[in-house]
Amino acid sequence: MAATKKLIVEKGYSDMTTKDIAKEANVNEATLFRQFGSKKELLLATLREADWIPSVSSDISDQFQWDLAKDLRVIMADYFEQVTPEIVRFSLGLRAQDIYQETMPYVDKIPTAFVQLLEDYLRAMEEREKLQISDAKASAEVIFSSMIGFAFLHAYSNKKQYQIEAEHFISQAVSQFVEGLNEQNV
Incomplete structure (x- = not known):
């Protein structure tokens, strides 16, 4: 399953083969077929594993200070800590036409x-x-659309650069959202 994730990031579902997966996982290709039946079933088993799906941190609301700017920073930082360039590339790799219907319920959880x-x-x-x-x-x-847009635009940044750019984005976005939301109060 780790090999499947890695190859989806690198090649996408359509360009990845069971031969590639077997080689990456150091197993015989026949073993994959016996265990999973097909490339698609292997992918779906990998998705059901769910360790790749970013989710809202269970203690995030404990961090809220009920200050719009501070709390939006907490939410955005939590999101960008989990939605790394690798996760974005993985989710992009799941959008192949022949698996889209099966993979979208997993991707939509985020x-x-x-x-x-x-x-x-x-x-x-x-x-x-x-x-x-x-x-x-x-x-x-x-x-959220601005957050996901940033993540997708920077999906091919390296992790360190992504963190630096995410911090800058959070600062700018929070400032603009707070200003806009506060204008509704006038």
């Missing part, structure tokens, strides 16, 4: 979790009367 976190956070800020917002879901989607 935006769903983070958009829900942002939406819940914005609603909680509204309940605490720290923010008035006309549409928490739409605002959460806009914030």
Whole structure:
């Protein structure tokens, strides 16, 4: 499964063969077929493993200070810590036409979790009367869209460069989102 992940990042699903996977995993190709039946089934088993799927940190809400700028930084930093260039390249490799229907439920878990976190956070800020917002879901989607857009644009950066650029992005994005959301309160 590790070999499958690695090759999807490097080649994508369509260009990866079971022969490539067997060679990378140091096993016989026949073993792969006996164990999984096909390249597609091996991929689906790899996806079900779920250790590759970034998710909202379970303790993230414990870090909230109920200060919009500080908390957006926490959320974005958590996202970029998990959604590395390798994860983005892996998810891009899962978008091959012949497996798209089967892989999208796994890939969709990432935006769903983070958009829900942002939406819940914005609603909680509204309940605490720290923010008035006309549409928490739409605002959460806009914030998340910028995050995923950054991650995809920088998918081929090296890890150190990505971290530096992510820190700069977080600073700029938080400033702009806070300003925009606060203007709704005027």
